[in-house]
Amino acid sequence: MGEVAVEEKIRIFAGQLYAASGIGMWCFSKERRLFYSTSSNQQEFLAFLELSDCWDYIFQREEGWEKPLILSDSLHMVWIAHDVVSEAGRNYLLLLGPVFPSKVSIRHIHAALEKRESSVQMQRQLLRILSEVPVQSMEVLRQYARMLHYSITEEMILADEIYIQESEPQIPQKELQWEEKREEMISADRMQQTERILLNAVKEGNPDYKKMMREVLKGNSAYLSETGDALRDGKNTLLMFGVLCNRAAIEGGLSVHLAREMERQKVQEIENCTTVVQLIKVHEKMVDDYIGQVRSVQGHAQISKVILDACGYIKAHVLESPGMEEIAAAVGYTPYYFSKKFYREMGIRVTDYIKMARVEHAKILLLTSRKSIQEISDMLHFGTRSYFGKVFQEIVGISPVAYREQVMGKENG
């Protein structure tokens, strides 16, 4: 393979990529002049790229991109960039794209267009062109990025060596306002194998999770929600995963207080993302942070298996509102000794822990369903809507309604 010129290897890769996925390859000079492209709708896609913030982000860096860079514009069209130095010493830049990371992105844009004061006739052509943008999951795109790097350098790189765009798009996310309600669609059965590995790694405080991931990664991580907005779907999926990470960390020995604090921070980090590619970084950092905290706690583990089992029981039966006697019996203790032991190890009372578990579940329902506050309150046995609101406010710091609006509606504002 070493005898084949870089240009030839790239040409072969471009052909294979287009045949397999419809994704185009673009080759630019360092002066931003287009040499060639295998993409359809070249004129339009090139203009979209030049008008997006991706364009300056790619070309403004002096030292170039010696490893792949994944970036996206404010319509969530994703591009992969890579610098090339040919054997003849010529510098140029390769781009793969555009690609939507979710099949529903176009639907979301369609909804955003419907709110504009422009005629359907004007919008129709844009929708036609966007409908021709290939759709691939971010995991597959990362594989393509690694394949591109290999075609250029013959070096293997890991998925976490790929650069991720860090700057935020200049155009605010209210561009893609869409007020359709979210469907209820959380399902534990859909948890991917990779997520299970990550969650086990968090629970065990195992820093070698990346190695395990490499051995099993199949490159298919679909979003768990389909609102039509790729960024929202990515955020929802990560929020759900964050909740699972948080539980795994608690099961791994992290105190509930610290876990709650971390969860708040992670929700903020997720919601602050303005592009789908930024979510990749937040995802990796979240797993690393939880594993780091669990490792730190496990260095001086203080929570017994009995109490961890009790925590697990409470969470597993959160919709049934288990009482103290039931929980104590489940782990073989009398209520009196169990409550003392629980407080000594966890630093909070059992009743408070149950409240927190119910609020955690309420947060998931608020984010992933369109159930009313009253329905959620009833499901979690809070008694009255006002008591649910009071408890939620105490633990989360804002009311359930404000939480739903803040988290789900943030990008609309």
Next chain:
Amino acid sequence: MKLKKNLELVPFLKDVKQCQADVWLITQKKDRLNLKSFLTQCILVAMPDKKSVLSHSSLECNDMDKERLEKWCLL
């Protein structure tokens, strides 16, 4: 302000991006488009008859931005 005929759309829209306030394009059919929006820019790029639409449209912006955009407009 009326736009010049045959203006180069992408460089024009790049200039619009640099404007401080919103810049509006009012078409002959009374469509009102905010040219600072990336989505609107994409709509324009995708329109097959964009040259004709632009030449029959007018531009609305504040005085500071007028200076930046006047090279694209008929005096």
